[in-house]
Amino acid sequence: MLLASFLEAHNILFENRVLTKEQVYKKLVDRLCSQYKLPVSGSKLLELILHREEEVSSAYPTGIAIPHIRMDGFNDTLIAMAFLENPLDYNGIKVNWVVLILTDKTSSKTYLNIVAALLKLSKDKVAMKALASAGDGQSVIHYLKKNEVExxxxxxxxxxxxxxxxAALPQNSLQELINLMSTHRVAGMPVVDETGKYMGEVNVLNLLEVGIPNYVMMLDNLSFLSSYEPLENLFSQQDLLFVKDIMTTDEIFVRPEASIIETVFLMVSHNKRYLSVVKEEKLVGLITAMDILRKVIAV
Structure with missing residues (x-):
């Protein structure tokens, strides 16, 4: 099914004024309420959207925000969108395309498929430039139909x-790895070579293990250790050891075309909070358990 089939020209806005998130959401809600009979009032719908936004941001790094409300007894899927000349700030993410989606509580699959199409579109700079300059809703729909956005x-x-x-390189020192983890606030990351070929993974436990001497690993009770002395080995090895010395090379990964359920199964069965996404031996992405929770389950 084409994305354009879910759209009405009347519900596509172009805004050149400086507005707040609440003002943009209200304009979208007003458009939908003027055309459709909804299970809740416009003010209540706006309240639900704002409350939802406080719980979890609807913004994506590509500059699109997709607020979404599921309603009981609403047998439809409605979309309203706004292209903004003056972007909104979502905790540091500049958003110039806001797409509001209303569905019933049994249409999660339809919603996810629409979101996937929107996200793919938001990554296409040529398409986004064309849509942002379209000027009116009918032109947006025409563009989407012409390009068969599915x-x-x-x-x-x-x-x-x-x-x-x-990602880390095998030749990165442990000090460089520590800096990467600290700067990006991650507890683990893929390891690739200079060409982007996937080599394995390294995590904070691999790193901390360097600081635990073999004799400590043989003890049953470490309560008598009250200093950092066992970790001195890590401090002394930061510039002498490299990622290749502590990384794991037998890590599982997924392909870009893997299904959600396949990925969840691998995460649960292997106790993994993230998986590298590999295509033709090259690292192309990363999927985390929180990505699945936020983008699939908590919709």
Whole structure:
């Protein structure tokens, strides 16, 4: 099914004024309420959207925000969108395309497929430039039809993964690895060579293990240790050891075309909070358990 089939020209706005998130949301809600009979009032719908936004941000790094409300007894899927000349700030993410989606509580799959299509579109700079300059809703719909922008039947990992994730090189020193983890606030990351070929993974436990001497690992009770002395080995090895010395090379990974359920199964069965996404031996993305929770389950 084409994305354009979910759209009405009347519900596509172009805004050149400086507005707040609440003002943009209200304009979208007003458009939908003027055309459709909804299970809740416009003011209540706006309240639900704002409350939802406080719980979890609807913004994505590509500059699109997709607020979404599911309603009981609402047998439809409605979309209203606004292209903004003056972007909104979502905790540091500049958003110039806001897409509001209303669905019933049994249409999660339809919603996810629409989101996947929107996210793919938001990554296409040529398409986004064309849409932002379209000027009116009818032109937006015409562009989407002409380019056959589709809503796929199933969401795959490529639709929700983090693209171009931070990665370590085998030749990075442990000090460089510590700096990477600290700067990006991550507890683990893929390891790639200079060409981007996937080599394995390294995590904070691999790093901390360097600081625990073999004799300590043989003890049953460490309560008598009250100093950092056992970790001195890590401090002394930061510039002498490298990622290749502590990384794991037998890590599982997923393909971009992997299904959500396949990925969840691998995470649960292998106790993994994230998986590298690999295509033709090259790292192309990263999928975390929180990505699945936020983008698939908590919708």
């Amino acid at each position: 809503v796929k039947k199933d969401v795959i990992i490529a639709d929700i993964m983090v693209q171009n994730p931070i």
